[in-house]
Amino acid sequence: MRTRHASADDLASVGFSVLRSALATNILWLGALKFKQYEVENDEPLVTSSPLFSRFREKLGAQKLNRLIGVSEITVGSLIAARPLAPRASAIGSFAAVGMFLTTLGFLATTPGARQEGQGMLSLSQLGQFLLKDTVLLGAALLTAAESLRAARPR
Template sequence: MYGLISFLAGLQNQFINFLRFAVFLVMVWIGGLKAFQYEADGIVPFVANSPVMSFFYSKKAPEYQQYKNPEGKTIQKNVDWHQVNGTYLFSYGLGTVIVGIGIGVLLGIWFPKIGLLSGVLTFGMSFVTLSFLMTTPETFVSNLGGDFPTPYFGFPYLSASGRLVIKDIIMLGSGLVIAADSAKRITLSINR
């Protein structure tokens, strides 16, 4: 048993690099999807309701609710509304930032200063994303009534959007681990 423990302890640096790769993959994939209409439409409730980000859009919440395109379907009047709203332009910019942070996280394997900055940015981005739990009504199950009323709505019952957002706590922790490891490597190189 001690041999397994020692073996795993000796792999810590490789595991942190695997974490860097995992964050890179998620960031580049999700950031890259921001170039597509369905993904841009999907982030509107989060951005429109955020006191930190809503200024990026020209229309105010909750107007967007009338112009939702279901995933896999495009309705031209909704696309037109999103173009006027600035939905697509903002999404392209956000996607570029996310991809850039992801690339920086991966580069942190070889360049600890870039890794430190990218780890801090990953933490900050995830912190903002987690704030959507408090600002976006769609993150909790709505009380839609029905023939058999259910007590399972509101806090703490996460909707699909809420379940998507809560997972960012893993990215938040990953950003801290990446930043701390990069800071440690910078400190070791200074003290040589």
């Protein structure tokens, strides 16, 4: 019976490592893409329809706004990945990711093309489906935040 418990703990440990690595990799990769022109163009419908981001876009322009978002994402991804060396910093990065994913989920409400026209509120377009995946990433960020906080506790 004790062996089963140890195996479950080992599996959970491996799962958290995979989850953290995948979360950090996704955020880092997407942050790096923010420096590409096609990504600036892809993000235009999201930022122009957002009450918060449209103001930043007016002040900074599309390219600078995307670069600012990219730098923020690279910072967040790096902090999450720092867990073996700096669990508190990793927790901060995970909480920042929570904020980031709550923000992107807000685009479901503000972006006109996020739903299929004439199909009802729950019928998401391809863009809406793309945004909805952030619910999974939000859960991953919450779990990695909790795990990092546990690791940062003095023993």
